[in-house]
Amino acid sequence: xxxxxxxxxxxxxxxxxxxxxxxxxxxxxxxxxxxxxxxxxxxxxxxxxxxxxxxxxxxxxxxxxxxxxxxxxxxxxxxxxxxxxxxxxxxxxxxxxxxxxxxxxxxxxxxxxxxxxxxxxxxxxxxxxxxxxxxxxxxxxxxxxxxxxxxxxxxxxxxxxxxxxxxxxxxxxxxxxxxxxxxxxxxxxxxxxxxxxxxxxxxxxxxxxxxxxxxxxxxxxxxxxxxxxxxxxxxxxxxxxxxxxxxxxxxxxxxxxxxxxxxxxxxxxxxxxxxxxxxxxxxxxxxxxxxxxxxxxxx
Numbered sequence: 123x124x125x126x127x128x129x130x131x132x133x134x135x136x137x138x139x140x141x142x143x144x145x146x147x148x149x150x151x152x153x154x155x156x157x158x159x160x161x162x163x164x165x166x167x168x169x170x171x172x173x174x175x176x177x178x179x180x181x182x183x184x185x186x187x188x189x190x191x192x193x194x195x196x197x198x199x200x201x202x203x204x205x206x207x208x209x210x211x212x213x214x215x216x217x218x219x220x221x222x223x224x225x226x227x228x229x230x231x232x233x234x235x236x237x238x239x240x241x242x243x244x245x246x247x248x249x250x251x252x253x254x255x256x257x258x259x260x261x262x263x264x265x266x267x268x269x270x271x272x273x274x275x276x277x278x279x280x281x282x283x284x285x286x287x288x289x290x291x292x293x294x295x296x297x298x299x300x301x302x303x304x305x306x307x308x309x310x311x312x313x314x315x316x317x318x319x320x321x322x323x324x325x326x327x328x329x330x331x332x333x334x335x336x337x338x339x340x341x342x343x344x345x346x347x348x349x350x351x352x353x354x355x356x357x358x359x360x361x362x363x364x365x366x367x368x369x370x371x372x373x374x375x376x377x378x379x380x381x382x383x384x385x386x387x388x389x390x391x392x393x394x395x396x397x398x399x400x401x402x403x404x405x406x407x408x409x410x411x412x413x414x415x416x417x418x419x420x421x
Contacts, residue, residue, distance in 0.1 A: 305366075308339055308346045312371060313354025320360055327363040347385065356380065 248256040262269040278285050292298060308328070315326055318334045328348045331337050339346065350362060352370030356378050363383040367375070375382055392400070 306346055307349035307366060308337055308343060309349050309351050310337065311351045311353035312356045312374060315350075315360070316354060316356055316358075320358060322358045323361070325361045325363065347387070350375070 246256050247254050248260040249258060251257060259269065268274055278287055280286070310331060314336055315331075318331070318336050320326060320330075320334075324330070328337075331348070332339075347365030348363075349366040349368070350364050350371045351368045352372075352374055356375065359379045359381075361381045361383070362375065363385055365385050365387060367382060367384070372382065
């Protein structure tokens with residue numbers, strides 16, 4: 123029996139007794155089906171047993187034909203062939219050459235559910251003798267700090283000598299990690315804007331570039347601002363809005379007559395107490411600048 127998708131159950135007894143099935147159902151309790159009924163419109167009945175233990179497990183473990191024919195009864199001809207004592211399946215006869223039924227799904231119960239093959243891996247039994255594969259010391263050896271209980275040694279520790287990460291020289295500048303603190307952008311070159319097909323006077327921003335399909339930021343790049351780089355040339359006058367422009371891009375865009383708008387960055391969050399002190403300091407220095415300017419004008 124294969125009850126997955128459109129697989130069919132096919133049974134054949136002999137050239138004299140061929141059957142076609144129109145429907146089927148289980149008889150019995152929900153946990154132990156007693157019979158498998160296949161119904162048609164004719165009067166001949168075919169009985170064969172159902173072995174529930176063959177249906178245990180998952181769909182990969184189901185057998186193609188878990189049935190063995192026990193009894194054939196023909197009401198019209200009065201023929202009965204007895205091979206067993208208990209009949210669990212009844213099949214009606216038709217005038218075709220084989221018995222076939224299509225099962226759309228199989229009903230899962232607690233007695234036929236099982237794990238997938240390979241999903242339940244048996245762990246190693248460590249410390250159970252030298253013949254168990256991982257013997258009495260479990261692969262840690264007999265002596266030393268690493269064989270004792272506890273956290274062991276930290277990563278990079280070499281017994282007290284100068285470790286490798288301190289023996290090699292440091293990398294200075296950008297190579298040493300200074301780039302991590304630099305601002306991050308979504309870069310777009312002038313040649314990409316030229317090929318996007320913008321008309322004269324159009325606005326070029328992060329949203330319009332997304333609509334054109336020029337950029338598709340995802341993940342952490344979704345919240346990054348736009349930066350215009352100077353690779354290529356731009357022949358049309360556009361209104362560009364970005365967080366930053368490279369020096370070469372700014373020079374080329376100003377020569378082409380484009381308007382540049384530098385968008386403000388996200389305001390850095392500070393504690394309310396720090397913000398209050400910054401405001402007081404700004405007010406104090408503003409008064410001092412005003413006083414110094416008034417003294418210079420009077421002099």
